[in-house]
Amino acid sequence: MTNEVTREGVLERITYYNEDSLYLVGKLRSSRDIVTIVGNLPPLGEGETLRIKGEWKVHPRYGQQVEVKNWERIIPTTEEGLRKFLASGLLKGVGPVMAERLVQHFGDKVLEVIENTPQRLCEVEGIGEKKAGDLVKSYREHQEVKNLMIYLQEYGVSPSMAVRLYKHYGERAVEQLKEDPYRLAEEVYGIGFKTADRVAMQLGMPPDSNQRIRAAINYVLNSAAEEGHVYLPEKELKEKVEEILFSGEKPDDSGTRKEQIDRQLVSLEEAREIFKEEIQGETAVYRAPFFYGETGVTRNLRELMTRQQKMDRAREEEALQEVIREQGHLSREQVDALHYALQEGVLLVTGGPGTGKTTTIKAMISLFKKLGKRVNLAAPTGRAAKRITEATGEEARTLHRLLEYTFSEEKGFYFQRNDEKPLPADVVIVDEFSMVDLLLMFHLTKALAPQTRLIAVGDPDQLPSVGAGNVLRDLVESRKIPRVNLESIFRQARESMIVVNAHRINQGQFPRLNIKDKDFYFIDQEDQEKIASMVAYLCQKKIPQYGPYHPVEDIQVITPMRRTAVGVDNLNTLLQETLNPPDNSKPQVKRGATIYRLGDKVMQVKNNYQKEVYNGDTGRITSLDLVEGEITVTYPEVDGSRALVYQINELEELVLSYAVSVHKSQGSEYPVVILPVVTQHYVLLQRNLLYTGITRARKLAVLIGTKKALGIAINNQKVRQRYTNLAGRLSLVERNPHDLDGQK
Helix, strand or coil: CCCEEEEEEEEEEEEEECCCCCEEEEEEEECCCEEEEEEECCCCCCCCEEEEEEEEEEECCCEEEEEEEEEEEECCCCHHHHHHHHCCCCCCCCCHHHHHHHHHHHHHHHHHHHHHCHHHHHHCCCCCHHHHHHHHHHHHHHHHHHHHHHHHHHHCCCHHHHHHHHHHHHHHHHHHHHHCHHHHHHHCCCCCHHHHHHHHHHCCCCCCCHHHHHHHHHHHHHHHHHCCCCEEEHHHHHHHHHHHHHCCCCCCCCCHHHHHHHHHHHHHHHCCCEEEEEECCEEEEEEHHHHHHHHHHHHHHHHHHHCCCCCCHHHHHHHHHHHHHHHCCCCHHHHHHHHHHHHCCEEEEEECCCCCHHHHHHHHHHHHHHCCCCEEEEECCHHHHHHHHHHHCCCEEEHHHHCCEEEECCCEEEECCCCCCCCCCCEEEECCHHHCCHHHHHHHHHCCCCCCEEEEEECCCCCCCCCCCCHHHHHHHHCCCCEEEECCCCHHHHCCHHHHHHHHHHCCCCCCCCCCCCCEEEEECCCHHHHHHHHHHHHHHHHHHHCCCCCCCCEEEEECCCCCCCCHHHHHHHHHHHHCCCCCCCCEEEECCEEEECCCEEEECCCECCCCECCCCEEEEEEEECCCCEEEEEEEECCEEEEEEEEHHHHHHEEECCEEEHHHHCCCCEEEEEEEECHHHHHHCCHHHHHHHHCCEEEEEEEEECHHHHHHHHHCCCCCCCCCCHHHHHCCCCCCCCCCCCCC
């Protein structure tokens, strides 16, 4: 049997599909046989007709497969094929019901009608002129993308890359690709240096071209930022660039490669695209946005701390005593926090669970309101803003909304609040500050007016921000920002084993397990398949019987990894089947390998600034219109809820969220958290990750796994160091006399 294979047939089933990499595993039925196909393909619908070329491969577990190298979408000719093609979500406003109507009315001539006599579409029930126009436009775009994909295949451009190119450049995609393939890695989301480099090599670009070396430098710095680094040491940067560009080649004894990299670093520095600085005896290399961000935050904080606040000390003391009487039971540290909130331009309030951070925020709001001050309350995410709103009774906004993030054709996305148009506030209080990254911190501090106070509240032992930087920890470590650390655990909180064990874990101690009538339980189980089944049972039956907990609304499964039997992906599939099983009364659509069903719990995984919904926001599918091909997701809001409509071809922005990663759970609290802890998650068994997961639980935490895995996590305090110098820059600021962390 020859290794090459060509098949034309119907994509009968999609077994697996990754929305990020666009990697597909599916079954293709041809006139000869049914074959398993694998490869990078754009979002496809079951029932589509494909012509594929590839090679036979034998997978050690799944057997014989065809690895797709080239493919082409074939327009179906049968009514059944057309029905599936139209219902696949490729055309805006066409769901399975509308697809059926179109085929019933026009038969196998339906595509000819769309192409040649689109005005006839209005003959079909439910289609007016506007909808017909949208349908035709969508069909023509689909055809253009298909043609682009076919053209680009000879350059090794994957279908997923072709889709992204078209979305970004439209009809100019080919022209842009030929002009400078490396620009794609900078400008097009999801296309990295390696992909652009492969295309550039096939287009005949020299391996030692200046464009290639500059692109590799930018790629390494961008990759470092995605891992949380604000800069890279120059030595490490050069080594990584050389490895990317010349791996597999003979050693460069002449030093020519190093000279070439040095020349491009100089060129980038002259163009002010990168900046170099000496930090602790080594040269650090910054991309411009992070250099401006770090120096800007330092400058802005220094100015905020040194600005003279206009005070009426007698009135402030009177208001302070009123608040202390009203609150009733404030710890010494909380009273200190109120004192220094009145005195300082910038204040950190830190502490673990149960130490009264939220109570302190409430007391501060009350204090400043008594003094007639305008208070803005904010948090990094929608979930965190909603939680602090519910806890304080005061409206909180996300930082993006507070700073009025918006889009225009001229400027792109930008913050409307800045140094020229500062926030109209006397005090800005930001909760969950550990989630704030460097660039967001820069824009926040830039938007504060001369007399505005900044109060940052958070837990520095939580996971750091997803974006570059480690702002809260750097502010603490600088020892220059006035700080009150809340250490006293309140009596009511001391009754909670969630709080007690969170503090024990944070101190490197083993938690106390399964104390009767408490809120922290550990189930000892080693077998992953049994753990997965147990998670489903706990969500569906056991925990709702234990207390007034809704299986979907109140219980959140949090797990460190995406894959494995107790990873996010598998648990979501299992929990969807258990908690929201298929039913004739529940419409559903399939996109890739994921089924979206009425009632499903879903999470937004990309920032969508037009819809004003952000990565990590969680909602429920409350409507699924098979006629229009639209899904409505309702998100809880501070003052109720908000319904957003998605087309089927936008579903790559949504994932099931019965189970979420620990990182995605940051800033949220749930009545009940179930957390698998297994040795198979060894790479992510870290103390701060376990601590973060447990502290998401408000009323009940259930851990399932082995004590060995729990011990590994508790003993692993090797938090990956991030390259930042915010603490170093702040250390040069004149020492503040009001540091309350024993650092006077």
